[in-house]
Amino acid sequence: xxxxxxxxxxxxxxxxxxxxxxxxxxxxxxxxxxxxxxxxxxxxxxxxxxxxxxxxxxxxxxxxxxxxxxxxxxxxxxxxxxxxxxxxxxxxxxxxxxxxxxxxxxxxxxxxxxxxxxxxxxxxxxxxxxxxxxxxxxxxxxxxxxxxxxxxxxxxxxx
Numbered sequence: 001x002x003x004x005x006x007x008x009x010x011x012x013x014x015x016x017x018x019x020x021x022x023x024x025x026x027x028x029x030x031x032x033x034x035x036x037x038x039x040x041x042x043x044x045x046x047x048x049x050x051x052x053x054x055x056x057x058x059x060x061x062x063x064x065x066x067x068x069x070x071x072x073x074x075x076x077x078x079x080x081x082x083x084x085x086x087x088x089x090x091x092x093x094x095x096x097x098x099x100x101x102x103x104x105x106x107x108x109x110x111x112x113x114x115x116x117x118x119x120x121x122x123x124x125x126x127x128x129x130x131x132x133x134x135x136x137x138x139x140x141x142x143x144x145x146x147x148x149x150x151x152x153x154x155x156x157x158x159x
Contacts, residue, residue, distance in 0.1 A: 011081045011123045016123035019088070023115040024035045030108040041139035043102040043147040044095065049136045052091065052117055057127045080145035084122055092118040 095114035100106040120132045140148055 012124040016119050019119050032108045036109035036111050038139040038142045040109040042143045045149040045152045047151045049100050056121050088118045088122045091121050
């Protein structure tokens, strides 16, 4: 808790809550089932889940924001928000591409699964637990391991 900073925690909490609200609202306007979301989550390769967990630990536990933006800089709050948005968009884009390559298509359930992964990195205080890993294991068990992969598919190299 030594790295706790309200200037970093508060914008991350507000941003993560707003994105989850938007994601849930948007999901309500689509025809998306929990089964489809579980299939999308389980199609994310294990290596990508480990990468996201590592990025989340780096962001939360190591105090990456405080290292990138010293407390005495002007507009610390704004800079924290900008770094959070950049990380969110990068993870969302990467996960959408990975799911698209794994399942062969990009649909609403894939966007929901990618949104969950991106919000996980954006949310504060998640770096101490491997929540996304547990969610992935549960989704993989629910789909009986049909979509399990260790590394992302590479067009032309992997099947």
